[in-house]
Amino acid sequence: MKHLISLSLLSADFLDLRRDIEMINNSEADWLHLDIMDGVFVPNISFGFPILDELKRVCKKPMDVHLMIVQPEKFISQIAETGAYMMNVHYEVCTHLNRTIHAIKEAGMKAGVTLNPHTPVCLLEDIIQDVDMVLLMSVNPGFGGQKFIEHSVEKTATLKEMILRKGLPTLIEVDGGINLETGKRLLDAGADVLVAGNFVFNSDNPKQMIHELKML
Numbered sequence: 544m545k546h547l548i549s550l551s552l553l554s555a556d557f558l559d560l561r562r563d564i565e566m567i568n569n570s571e572a573d574w575l576h577l578d579i580m581d582g583v584f585v586p587n588i589s590f591g592f593p594i595l596d597e598l599k600r601v602c603k604k605p606m607d608v609h610l611m612i613v614q615p616e617k618f619i620s621q622i623a624e625t626g627a628y629m630m631n632v633h634y635e636v637c638t639h640l641n642r643t644i645h646a647i648k649e650a651g652m653k654a655g656v657t658l659n660p661h662t663p664v665c666l667l668e669d670i671i672q673d674v675d676m677v678l679l680m681s682v683n684p685g686f687g688g689q690k691f692i693e694h695s696v697e698k699t700a701t702l703k704e705m706i707l708r709k710g711l712p713t714l715i716e717v718d719g720g721i722n723l724e725t726g727k728r729l730l731d732a733g734a735d736v737l738v739a740g741n742f743v744f745n746s747d748n749p750k751q752m753i754h755e756l757k758m759l
Contacts, residue, residue, distance in 0.1 A: 546730055548756050549574035549607045549716065551740030552598075553589060563744070564601050570753045574607040574628070576718070576738045578684075581612035584636055585685035595625040605629070607738075609657060609718070611684050612636070616643045623650035631655035631678050631716075634662055644673050655716070659684060660692050664702040672711055676736070677702060681729075682719030691720025696732050703733025727759045 550572045555563040567575060575598070580589040589611075598606065605628035610618070615632040616639075622630050630652045637643050640656065647654040655676040658664065660683060667677065679702065681695035699715060706713045717729050718738035726737050739756055746752040 544735065545757075546734065546759070547573040547714075547736040548753055549576040549736055549738045550604075550743060550753070551576040551578060551718070551738055552594075553578045554740035554744040556744075557590075561601065564598070566749055568601075568603040570750045571757045572604060572753050574736070575602055575604045576607045576609060576740075577627075578609050578611060580685060584613050584633065585611045587685045592621055592625070595622075595627070599626045607631070607716075607736075609655075609678065611657075616646060619643075619646050619650050619652075623652055627652055629653040629655050629676060631657045631676070633657045633659070634666060635659055640670055641673065644670065660695070664698060664705060667702075667705070671705060671713055672709060674713060676714040676716055678716040678718060678738075680719055681717050681721070681725075684719075689719060691722075691725045695719075696725075696728050699729055699732040699734050706733075721756075723755060723759065726756055730759055 550567050578589055580587045582588040607629045608622055608627045609631040613636050630647045632643055634656050644654045653675040655678050656674050657678040659680050681692050682689035702715055714735040715733055716736035717734045721737050721739045722742045743749045743752045
């Protein structure tokens with residue numbers, strides 16, 4: 544499978560959001576990545592369901608929803624109603640992760656589990672067979688534009704070894720500090736999906752930058 548690019552809405556221009564969504568719709572981006580933050584689990588607040596409900600009408604890309612919130616299981620049905628393709632929940636906040644993963648799937652979505660930079664992949668040994676994707680944070684969650692954490696490359700390789708050893712189709716997504724250089728190293732280590740934000744939106748030609756990420 545050719546690797547996927549998921550564009551992070553967090554880096555878009557919220558005063559001209561329709562323009563940026565149209566750019567994404569017309570680009571080679573595969574998914575739209577949506578970071579929902581609550582100011583509790585992470586030290587920031589982003590956006591919520593009103594934005595997702597509006598995106599449902601105009602976004603042509605599958606929505607990749609990343610909940611950086613406590614008690615994400617409370618919002619499974621609401622996320623499903625937005626038409627989301629993938630719902631990512633953090634390992635660190637889900638006491639009953641198996642139950643949450645199956646509830647996400649029963650709601651008609653793909654289920655992802657996210658790990659913070661300090662959380663080892665070995666903790667997924669007993670759940671990896673139930674998830675469609677693992678999202679590895681390569682920065683500390685909460686803000687865009689942070690420096691890439693180098694250990695993320697080795698962590699990606701370790702996770703890939705686990706997935707291959709178990710013969711699973713589970714995807715690996717990596718989010719944080721992605722550019723052409725870090726993206727290439729992550730793909731070589733086994734990543735399947737790269738989340739790109741500031742690197743694309745701050746460039747002179749975002750569509751061309753998406754194309755270059757796709758060509759890695």
